[in-house]
Amino acid sequence: xxxxxxxxxxxxxxxxxxxxxxxxxxxxxxxxxxxxxxxxxxxxxxxxxxxxxxxxxxxxxxxxxxxxxxxxxxxxxxxxxxxxxxxxxxxxxxxxxxxxxxxxxxxxxxxxxxxxxxxxxxxxxxxxxxxxxxxxxxxxxxxxxxxxxxxxxxxxxxxxxxxxxxxxxxxxxxxxxxxxxxxxxxxxxxxxxxxxxxxxxxxxxxxxxxxxxxxxxxxxxxxxxxxxxxxxxxxxxxxxxxxxxxxxxxxxxxxxxxxxxxxxxxxxxxxxxxxxxxxxxxxxxxxxxxxxxxxxxxxxxxxxxxxxxxxxxxxxxxxxxxxxxxxxxxxxxxxxxxxxxxxxxxxxxxxxxxxxxxxxxxx
Amino acid sequence: xxxxxxxxxxxxxxxxxxxxxxxxxxxxxxxxxxxxxxxxxxxxxxxxxxxxxxxxxxxxxxxxxxxxxxxxxxxxxxxxxxxxxxxxxxxxxxxxxxxxxxxxxxxxxxxxxxxxxxxxxxxxxxxxxxxxxxxxxxxxxxxxxxxxxxxxxxxxxxxxxxxxxxxxxxxxxxxxxxxxxxxxxxxxxxxxxxxxxxxxxxxxxxxxxxxxxxxxxxxxxxxxxxxxxxxxxxxxxxxxxxxxxxxxxxxxxxxxxxxxxxxxxxxxxxxxxxxxxxxxxxxxxxxxxxxxxxxxxxxxxxxxxxxxxxxxxxxxxxxxxxxxxxxxxxxxxxxxxxxxxxxxxxxxxxxxxxxxxxxxxxx
Numbered sequence: 001x002x003x004x005x006x007x008x009x010x011x012x013x014x015x016x017x018x019x020x021x022x023x024x025x026x027x028x029x030x031x032x033x034x035x036x037x038x039x040x041x042x043x044x045x046x047x048x049x050x051x052x053x054x055x056x057x058x059x060x061x062x063x064x065x066x067x068x069x070x071x072x073x074x075x076x077x078x079x080x081x082x083x084x085x086x087x088x089x090x091x092x093x094x095x096x097x098x099x100x101x102x103x104x105x106x107x108x109x110x111x112x113x114x115x116x117x118x119x120x121x122x123x124x125x126x127x128x129x130x131x132x133x134x135x136x137x138x139x140x141x142x143x144x145x146x147x148x149x150x151x152x153x154x155x156x157x158x159x160x161x162x163x164x165x166x167x168x169x170x171x172x173x174x175x176x177x178x179x180x181x182x183x184x185x186x187x188x189x190x191x192x193x194x195x196x197x198x199x200x201x202x203x204x205x206x207x208x209x210x211x212x213x214x215x216x217x218x219x220x221x222x223x224x225x226x227x228x229x230x231x232x233x234x235x236x237x238x239x240x241x242x243x244x245x246x247x248x249x250x251x252x253x254x255x256x257x258x259x260x261x262x263x264x265x266x267x268x269x270x271x272x273x274x275x276x277x278x279x280x281x282x283x284x285x286x287x288x289x290x291x292x293x294x295x296x297x298x299x300x301x302x303x304x305x306x307x308x309x310x311x312x313x314x315x316x317x318x319x320x321x322x323x324x325x326x327x328x329x330x331x332x333x334x335x336x337x338x339x340x341x342x343x344x345x346x347x348x349x350x351x352x353x354x355x356x357x358x359x360x361x362x363x
Numbered sequence: 364x365x366x367x368x369x370x371x372x373x374x375x376x377x378x379x380x381x382x383x384x385x386x387x388x389x390x391x392x393x394x395x396x397x398x399x400x401x402x403x404x405x406x407x408x409x410x411x412x413x414x415x416x417x418x419x420x421x422x423x424x425x426x427x428x429x430x431x432x433x434x435x436x437x438x439x440x441x442x443x444x445x446x447x448x449x450x451x452x453x454x455x456x457x458x459x460x461x462x463x464x465x466x467x468x469x470x471x472x473x474x475x476x477x478x479x480x481x482x483x484x485x486x487x488x489x490x491x492x493x494x495x496x497x498x499x500x501x502x503x504x505x506x507x508x509x510x511x512x513x514x515x516x517x518x519x520x521x522x523x524x525x526x527x528x529x530x531x532x533x534x535x536x537x538x539x540x541x542x543x544x545x546x547x548x549x550x551x552x553x554x555x556x557x558x559x560x561x562x563x564x565x566x567x568x569x570x571x572x573x574x575x576x577x578x579x580x581x582x583x584x585x586x587x588x589x590x591x592x593x594x595x596x597x598x599x600x601x602x603x604x605x606x607x608x609x610x611x612x613x614x615x616x617x618x619x620x621x622x623x624x625x626x627x628x629x630x631x632x633x634x635x636x637x638x639x640x641x642x643x644x645x646x647x648x649x650x651x652x653x654x655x656x657x658x659x660x661x662x663x664x665x666x667x668x669x670x671x672x673x674x675x676x677x678x679x680x681x682x683x684x685x686x687x688x689x690x691x692x693x694x695x696x697x698x699x700x701x702x703x704x705x706x707x708x709x710x711x712x713x714x715x716x717x718x719x720x721x722x723x724x725x726x
Contacts, residue, residue, distance in 0.1 A: 182570050182572070189578065192633070214578070215552065218574040223635045252608065270551070270554055271585075272586045275584075305682070
């Protein structure tokens with residue numbers, strides 16, 4: 001295979017979910033992958049899965065990817081830097097400041113280390129859950145620092161691109177602040193909410209709907225991993241949770257005195273602020289203004305949705321996103337199609353002229 | 364049609380999402396449905412949709428279903444009780460204690476009123492979003508009170524059963540306590556979390572993944588409706604949020620002193636308590652147990668998704684649901700397709716033989 005950027009060999013240390021997934025993706029591109037893991041059985045499993053070969057004495061990797069839990073990342077990175085004095089070393093831990101600080105304290109040669117963080121994962125862990133396509137289309141943060149050269153950083157970018165990910169450069173501090181907001185604080189919020197269900201009656205949980213399931217889904221995450229993440233990024237997470245608690249205090253005060261003047265407005269502003277925030281997220285309910293959404297009624301017969309999409313393709317219109325809403329037993333589905341605003345009017349007119357029923361996108 | 368329990372006629376007051384959906388479902392069973400709405404254009408729209416006929420002077424409904432916002436529910440129910448002295452009146456508001464108290468204060472004949480609450484909804488509102496299958500398999504709370512006879516309560520149970528819902532009897536107080544836990548407090552928690560994103564940088568939101576999207580999805584809800592719900596159930600919601608805040612305070616204190624002895628254990632217990640809570644939810648991935656999901660990689664070129672769906676149609680396989688995951692800029696999308704478990708293996712085999720790449724279902 002020639003459509004790859006990295007020449008290899010690449011050494012992967014830690015054959016859990018992320019390490020094995022990276023290895024599988026590199027193997028698909030024909031890169032020589034040398035695997036190492038503290039657990040012989042984990043290593044054997046990853047090799048069985050086709051993730052590469054066992055590392056050998058005399059290996060001279062161009063790139064080493066350390067895929068171990070956050071608590072031990074800096075120690076393993078330092079060891080790899082010492083063992084392979086010509087290799088660039090990166091890691092995939094969910095925090096980026098703490099490992100860099102620890103490496104500097106350990107006196108490691110950080111001119112050959114650059115941290116990274118692929119924003120991808122699964123609720124399952126281990127090599128058994130690995131997949132070569134785990135990173136496709138996902139952001140991959142590359143956290144440069146002053147001691148690293150531009151060409152070194154480019155090598156990690158090539159890794160991300162070879163895996164189909166979208167490289168995003170930011171400092172370690174910016175990374176940690178950003179993931180505290182979009183990942184770590186939400187984990188705490190969801191876990192605390194789910195914890196309230198611990199002593200719920202069966203009558204209460206029988207009323208739970210999709211909203212609660214979605215809101216608490218990530219509360220099923222692994223405690224051992226999250227203790228390490230929360231501790232390593234504690235100050236940034238705490239800053240967000242302090243602000244969150246201030247808002248919560250105001251909400252509780254309003255609910256405790258609902259008849260005070262202004263309480264309606266305060267509650268409306270609380271919900272409206274949530275509307276504004278969620279609209280900032282890219283993807284299906286986000287990027288307000290970036291895409292127009294139209295809803296087409298589609299009969300629940302095989303081939304109808306395909307016919308709709310064929311006709312959209314014939315019109316030369318590229319869909320940015322598609323969501324089908326379809327309840328079991330319903331005779332009609334709603335296909336919500338996101339397109340660039342410039343083509344919305346033409347698309348609606350053309351589809352209507354072909355007999356499709358269009359609804360407004362309301363939500 | 365004879366497979367119905369209610370004889371009708373049924374009068375529906377308020378032709379929004381819930382009222383029109385109830386009406387559509389009853390019409391499917393051949394029940395005579397008389398519609399009323401304060402807005403002539405809303406009423407005309409619901410009639411156009413086949414939800415029933417306009418109410419007429421002289422109508423003698425056996426059952427009246429009031430489907431108006433919580434704030435005006437008691438007033439409209441009282442009016443209906445007065446206007447139709449032989450009819451049973453129910454409502455579908457998300458709170459059950461406040462309307463009953465207000466009706467008693469208004470001196471209404473509550474011996475003919477029994478509150479109910481179908482646990483179903485959509486992010487969209489209005490008759491245009493209505494669907495006859497909205498209630499199928501969903502819980503429908505029937506909140507009896509001492510002034511109502513057993514046979515009266517049975518009539519609302521028949522309505523729920525005719526609509527395919529699962530009737531659950533509980534007192535108004537139990538209902539309000541339960542929905543505070545599984546719906547109202549989660550709404551506040553999600554809205555407050557989403558509000559933190561209001562001034563997030565683009566760099567931060569670009570890192571958002573499915574976890575944050577799920578956790579904040581319900582934050583897109585309608586402020587006007589939620590102000591009414593939160594005010595009407597304020598004491599129960601506040602009780603839960605006070606306990607939540609106590610837990611949050613402990614989490615923040617731990618994060619502010621991560622090196623104190625016991626902090627690891629405190630954080631592990633926080634996440635583990637969330638594990639326990641989320642495990643209490645029935646069918647924790649929604650209807651995932653009912654359908655099998657497969658993920659197909661689809662190139663981001665016009666016509667590719669249509670080709671996939673055409674081939675699925677040719678195989679005679681009916682999709683129960685479809686979700687396209689597609690990050691901006693990515694060259695490949697992931698189409699998650701839900702099918703009946705009986706056809707999953709055949710579909711995977713046939714698609715792979717036609718060259719499609721299949722992944723495991725997304726978490």
